[in-house]
Amino acid sequence: MGILNLTPDSFSDGGRFQRPEQALKQASRMLDQGADILDLGAQSTRPGAEEIGPATELERLLPVLTAIRGSHPDALLSVDTFQAEVAEAALKAGADWINDVSGGRRDPAILRVVADAGCPYVLMHSRGDSRSMDRLTDYGDVVEDVCAELWRSTRVAQLEGVATSQLIWDPGLGFAKTHDQNLQLLRGLDRLRQEGFQLLVGPSRKRFIGEVLSEARPRARLWGTAAVCAEAIRAGTDVLRVHDVGPIVQTARMMDAIVRPPRRRE
Template sequence: MPSVKIMGILNVTPDSFSDGGRHNSPELALAGAKRLIDEGADILDVGGESTRPFASPVSISDELARTIPAIELIKRHYPEVPLSIDTRNAEVAEAALAAGADMINDISALRHDPAMIKLAQETEVPVIIMHMQNNPANMQLAPRYNDVVQELYDFFQERLRRLEELGLDLERIIIDPGIGFGKTLAHNLSILKHLGRFRELGRPILLGHSRKSFLGEITGKRDQERDFATAVVAALAVNQGVSMIRVHRAAMVKEAVMIARAIDSAAD
C-alpha cells in the first residue's frame, strides 16, 4: 500500500476559521511548525489568505508580508521538511518558491491567476488543484449539484486535460476534491463515501477535511474539538486510496493512518 503523507496546516492569518491569529508572526509560525513536525507532519502548508466561507480576499502585499518571512524562518530551521505555499496568486507563489517553498497548493485549480500556469510550467514543482464551487466569499450561499461525485470527476478530468494541453506535466499534479468548499453536509458525505472513484483519474488525492463545519454538524463539536472526528475520516479515506491528508493537528491523524494501513495490509 503506498505511503500516506500528512500535511500540517500553518495559517499565518488573523482570521482563518480554526487557527486564525495563532501563527501570525514568523516566530509563532516557527513554533507551530515545530509542533506539527514533532507530531509527525511530513509537509507543512503555509497560507496567508483565509479561505473560510464568506472570507474576503486580501491584498497580495498582505499575503506576501504574512507568508514569506514565515517560510524563510521555517526553512532555515527545518531545511529537510517540504513546504507548500497555499495561494491563488502567482506573485505570492513565485516569492514563496524563491524563499524555500517546494510546492504550490492552489484552491482555484490554477484558474484565479492566469500567470500561475506559466509559473507551474517554469518551476516544475508539484501542484495541488482543488475543486471549489464559486469562491470563498459566496461558495456556501447555496451549493447545488445534480450528482456531486460525477460533477467533481468531470471537473478534474477536464482540468487535467486542459493543463496537459497547456504543457504541464500531469505527473506533478495532485487533486483535492475540496471538502467544504461550495458543498453541503450531504455533498461532503457523498464525496467521502466515493473518494475511491477519483483514483480513476490517475493522480494522487489530497483530502482537506480537518475540523470542517460538516464534522460539527454531525458531532455537535466546536472547530477545535473536531480532531478525533478528523482522524476517523482520515482512517476511512486512507482505505480509499488517498495519498495526502491536510490537518491542523498531526499526531492523532498519524496514528489513525498507521492503523488503517496496517489493517489494509493484513493477510487475508
C-alpha cells in the first residue's frame, strides 16, 4: 500500500502532492514500482495535527481521487479518513477501501457507510486524537490490550452490519504508543495474527524508527522501515503501508521468497 498524502502538514512529505497533477504523477510512479493499493489521505493524523473538517478534506481529496481513477481505472484505491461524509463521497467517486485510523471511534456513522458499501475496511487501533494520543499510552500489556481494544471496535462494527470478511486489523504503530511499546507490538504481531483477521502494518518513516537509528530526518529512515517490514512479513502481515514503494516491494518479494515459498503441485 503506497501512501499518498494530500496535506500540507503530514510529518514527512506534507505539501509535496497537494496539486492533482503532482499527486497523479506520484500515484503513477508508485503503481509502476509495484504498489498493489494506493492510500490517499487529505487529513494529517500526525501528533499535534489540526483537524480540518470534512468539507476541506473533500476539497483536497476528490480532485486527486477523480484524476487517479480516470488515469488508472483498475487501480485499488483506499481513502484514509475517519469521517463518514468523506468516506461516503470517496466511495461514490471510485474509492475501493476505507482506512480509518480511529477504528470507528471518531465518527461511528462511518461504520454504516462501510457496511452499506461492502468494501474492505482497515480498522486501526488508536486512542484519543492527534492532540491527545501521546498522553494515552498507559497499558498493562500493550499487545494484549491492543488486541482487546481491536476486538471491542470489531464488535461495534459488526453490530453496525460490517461483515467480518471486510475487516483488516492495523495495530496502529505510533498512535498512542511509546517507543518501547511500538517495539513490543512488533514482537507481538504473531499474537495479533492468531485472531484470524488480515493484518496491515504501517511503520513507514515513523518516530520510533528514528529513535532506534538516531535519525531525525523521516525520509532517511528507509532501511529501518525495511527491517520492520521484513519482520512484519515473517509474522504473517498481509499489507504494508509505506512511502518508499520501490525499495519495500523488493524487500517484500525477497522475504516472501524466504518465508512464503510457493506450494509444489502434487
